Amino acid sequence: MPLSQPPVLHQDPWPKDSVAQRTAEQVSLNYEAFRKILPTLPPEHLGKFALMKDGAVVDIFDVAMGAYIAGKERFGLGNFSMQKIIDRPVDLGYFSHAMHQL
Amino acid sequence: MPCISSKLDPIEGPLVRIGISSPDILLPESPHKAVTVWALIDTGADLTSIFASVAEKANVLSLEKRDMVSANHTRAANIYIVNLQVHLADSIVELHALEVMEFAGAERRKCRALLGRDVLCMGSNSFSMANGRYELCLEAPLARASLPKLK
Numbered sequence: 001m002p003l004s005q006p007p008v009l010h011q012d013p014w015p016k017d018s019v020a021q022r023t024a025e026q027v028s029l030n031y032e033a034f035r036k037i038l039p040t041l042p043p044e045h046l047g048k049f050a051l052m053k054d055g056a057v058v059d060i061f062d063v064a065m066g067a068y069i070a071g072k073e074r075f076g077l078g079n080f081s082m083q084k085i086i087d088r089p090v091d092l093g094y095f096s097h098a099m100h101q102l
Numbered sequence: 103m104p105c106i107s108s109k110l111d112p113i114e115g116p117l118v119r120i121g122i123s124s125p126d127i128l129l130p131e132s133p134h135k136a137v138t139v140w141a142l143i144d145t146g147a148d149l150t151s152i153f154a155s156v157a158e159k160a161n162v163l164s165l166e167k168r169d170m171v172s173a174n175h176t177r178a179a180n181i182y183i184v185n186l187q188v189h190l191a192d193s194i195v196e197l198h199a200l201e202v203m204e205f206a207g208a209e210r211r212k213c214r215a216l217l218g219r220d221v222l223c224m225g226s227n228s229f230s231m232a233n234g235r236y237e238l239c240l241e242a243p244l245a246r247a248s249l250p251k252l253k
Contacts, residue, residue: 019163020163023163023164023165024164027164027165027166027167027180028167031166031167031178064166064199065183065199068165068183081165081166082165082166083166083168084166084168084181084201086168089168089169089170089171089176090148090149090168090169090170090171090179090203091146091147091148091170091171092144092146092147092148092149092151092170092171092203092205092216092218093144093145093146093147093148093216093218094146
């Protein structure tokens with residue numbers, strides 16, 4: 001089977017001060033805060049999703065889409081992020097470990 | 103059940119074409135793009151993962167960072183919520199609102215993504231290799247396809 005060629009790189013990335021930029025700021029801020037908060041969260045929240053804004057957990061949801069929809073309704077896109085409550089890092093396996101050498 | 107069966111390339115591994123697009127529920131102001139790339143079927147990967155370049159082309163937005171372990175350290179990686187289309191022999195199986203992780207790999211390889219156990223172990227999906235061939239079968243429609251869309 002012939003291989004399809006990758007599409008042309010998207011030429012109009014998100015503009016500065018856009019939703020994407022504000023979201024990236026919230027993601028970074030909330031990720032750092034979440035690492036400190038994680039040990040204090042009750043174990044029954046493991047596997048759920050934390051809706052976060054400005055470094056604080058504002059609610060917990062069973063699924064990512066629940067956190068997303070609530071965040072958009074309460075704060076607007078670009079003004080929140082979410083974190084899965086998980087106590088171990090994701091492992092992409094041995095292929096990803098060695099891929100830079102292949 | 104929709105399947106794909108192909109000869110195994112021992113250099114590239116078992117590959118399948120996938121499409122990545124941003125769910126319209128997430129980016130109503132963004133033009134929707136479907137980016138089609140080769141994915142390595144990887145039973146060793148916890149999560150389906152895409153190159154950063156694929157995320158950029160598909161214009162998907164990261165709403166989360168999650169720790170990932172690599173060969174010698176743990177680092178934070180972007181998580182995206184995407185619509186994933188898996189191209190099988192006679193059909194395309196679409197998974198809506200799937201979490202995928204960003205990872206860095208060698209661009210000289212064919213694959214630009216890993217299809218991980220989150221998809222391979224979902225429902226009655228199956229993957230097998232024998233006699234120099236591999237077969238991937240995916241249940242369709244999958245449970246995630248029924249998520250509501252935001253107006």
